[in-house]
Amino acid sequence: MDIVLSQRMEGYEEGVFQALNEMLKTRLSRGEKVYDFTVGTPDFEAALYVREAVAKAAADPENYKYSLGDMPELTKALTDRYESRYGVKISASNIASVYGSQEGMAHVAFPFCNPGDVVLVPDPGYPIFSMGPAMAGAKIVKYDLYREKNYILDLADIPEETARAAKMIIVSYPLNPVCTAAPYDFYKDLIAWAKKYQVLVLHDNAYSDIIFDGRKGISFLSLPGAMEVGVEFYSLSKSYNLTGARVSFLIGNEKMVGSFKRFRSQFDYGLFKVVQYAAIAALTLGDEDVRKQCEEYQRRRDLLCGGFRKLGWDMPDSEGTMFAWGAIPAKGMGSVDFVKDLFEKTGVLCTPGISFGARGEGYVRFALNHDEAMIRQALEAAGSYS
DSSP: OOOOOOGGGGGOOOOHHHHHHHHHHHHHHTTOOOEEOOSOOOOSOOOHHHHHHHHHHHTOGGGGSOOOSOOHHHHHHHHHHHHHHHOOOOOGGGEEEESOHHHHHHHTTTTTOOTTOEEEEEESOOTHHHHHHHHTTOEEEEEEOOGGGTTOOOGGGSOHHHHHHEEEEEEOSSBTTTTBOOOHHHHHHHHHHHHHHTOEEEEEESSTTSBOTTOOOOOGGGSTTHHHHEEEEEESTTTTTOTTTOOEEEEEOHHHHHHHHHHHTTTOOOOOHHHHHHHHHHHHHOHHHHHHHHHHHHHHHHHHHHHHHHTTOBOOOOSBSSEEEEEOOSOSSOHHHHHHHHHHHHOEEOEEGGGGOGGGTTEEEEEOOSOHHHHHHHHHHHTTOO
């Protein structure tokens, strides 16, 4: 039988991480050393009190039924966290839980965008920012981010015609992959711009707990007027090392959150209660662990970015996220070919910048997912690259 795929599948290529993983497995099968800095999965353990909460919840057979929503304890833990961490007061009507921001981003445009509606997304930027709205039939228009402007969106760079046509804009700071944190005034200007052009704002707030050099991680919702124009995703994956648990929240404008819940009610029966208990434990008890972990990420950043600069690479210190972003050494090749060449010659594997958009070409991203001893070994291996 001839299986004919839908036209939408023409735009879905194998993810870059899958392709890089095949390269990794091939090298490992030859018994050669690998230093994998690709996927941003923390190497830290989930806290003991979180694991204990999971074990206790998993032993209760009642927790294996449909949850049909968030437990009051989870809502309270999140509202308390947002008020103490960001100074933002929210209630249950401002919150929608979801199995990870990745899945949330895949669905978030469906309640708001008709086919052909314009959604503005960053270039470079995380791929799901584009793929999610595209699945809803939205027209993706990329706004360019410039290193000369520290990858902070200059709203004046968006043409008037584009701004008037836009239905939604997706922003994220600190931004994966370029590792830049935005100042308070950026969000203030963004809210004013969104009101002027009647554009919905979606802020991906994945890394505000992993931010360096005394900077303050900012919730978009902490600014006056933000609740009128938008929402943000807040994830527990990186702050609390719960990547596999897949727990995130869409928070903000009541109408937007309510519409998102109504859309997802067609196929989502609520977070597994065991996962909810993990989230409650993390949000209630985790602030000190989060701070200590951020300090360790900063030490790794100092070592990795500084080490590559000593090797002649152009890799500035990350301002936030669990990544580092730098220009490839001048080798006359694209980022994909460079990553393959570097890996074959040294065993050091990173992510090509082109996988984050056209403006990522010429750059690579490293995850800070190894301890300092492993980073030193990787730097030594990379030092032999020629």
